Amino acid sequence: MDTSQNTALMRALTELPGPLPARGVIHIAIRHTDRFTVVGNDLAQHPGLSTAAVGLAVRIQSLPQGTEVGIKALAARFPEGEKLIAAALRELEAHGYLQRARTRLPNGRIVTRTVFCNQPAALLRPRVAAARPQRPTAEPQTSPPVRDPAPEPPAPEAAAPQAPPLPDAQQEQAPEAPAPQDHAPFVALVPPPTAARQPSPPLPQPRELTAELDRAATALLSDLRRHAHQLVLSENDVRQLAPAVAAWLERDTHPDAIRHTLTIDLPQPLRHPAKLLKHRLTALIPPPLPSTHELAAHARPRVPITPFQTCDGCERAFRAPAPGHCRDCRNAHGHAQAAA
Known part of the structure; x- marks a missing residue:
């Protein structure tokens, strides 16, 4: 079977100027008029990046501002798996094309911002501010110098005459007024808080704060700074948070599980440790463990099993609710x- 050829592609080859190379790639460059992205050769031919990293960088560069470019978001959009995308992102981050940083928004929420730069090497060069365009000089070099007229006494404000029209020579030399520039109105990304803030929920309280629960909760809170140096609490903070930890212990939560919940994935920097612990103790408290009676009520009902019986005639084993004869003996007896 002959290899199928694209007629349009072959016709475009004949229109290329100059002799075509005998081997290697031949480019047919058609100018884009819409929906295109400019990619530099420093990225497309980067010697230290893999093909997957270069392709993912081009994909990210073509996405609009504000598009999620996390590992799971890219895996849901593209056919590559999460492991390949994560490795490619690490390559781009190592070579300066990608930077991920955690930022606190004005509303207090902490988000991860991803910044992509198409030329990371250009950021290291000193950037010079672009010079403003100078207005045309009042006097061209070819024209003779124009003498300033003699100063006149200022006229009173009440009868301020209009300026006389300039001569033709001076009208040509007068600088033009800058055209008003249309600037887009400033739109605040975060609207000002207009609605009243909802009061924060109260800390969980145990049904009975015994001395043993209070000692265990106080010891757990005081020991947190050994596991996370940011969680340095005052004595007043420990007294306020101890009932909430006691409520967790009362619900049969292991102290290691409580410590892991309070110390994992801390924001950087952590400015208010007590407020963070108060939020986690309130929002992440587990429900009480169900009792044995509640578990038995929802247990799967058992299926009754018919016991084995021994046939009185042939002593064969068969299943039946009561002793007797098997089916063969019953049929033979019938x-x-x-016949009788």
Whole structure:
């Protein structure tokens, strides 16, 4: 079978100027008019990046501002798996094309911002501010110098005459007024808080704060700074948070599980440790463990099993609710009665 050829592609090859190379790639460059992205050769031919990293960088560069470019978001959009995308992102981050930083928004929420730069090497060069365009000089070099007129006494404000029209020579030399520039109105990304803030929920309280629970909760809170140096609490903070930790312990939560919940994935920097612990103790408290009676009520009902019996005639084992004869013996006994 002959290799199929694209007629349009072959016709475009004949329109290329100059002799075509005997081997290697031949480019047919068609100018884009819409929906295109400019990619530099420093990225497309980067010697230290893999093909997957270069392709992912081009994909990210073509996405609009504000598009999620996390590992799971890219895996849901593209056919590559999460492991390949994560490795490619690490390559781009190592070579300066990608930077991920955690930022606190004005509303207090902490988000991860991803910044992509198409030329990271250009950021290291000193950037010079672009010079403003100078207005045309009042006097061209070819024209003779124009003498300033003699100063006149200022006229009173009440009868301020209009300026006389300039001569033709001076009208040509007068600088033009800058055209008003249309600037887009400033739109605040975060609207000002207009609605009243909802009061924060109260800390969980145990049904009975015994001395043993209070000692265990106080010891757990005081020991947190050994596991996370940011969680340095005052004595007043420990007294306020101890009932909430006691409520967790009362619900049969292991102290290691409480410590892991309070110390994992801390924001950087952590400015208010007590407020963070108060939020986690309130929002992440587990429900009480169900009792054995509640678990038995929802247990799967058992299927009754018919026991084995021994046949009185042939001593064969068969399943039946009561002792007797098996089916074969019952059939034989029935045929004997019918023949009699």
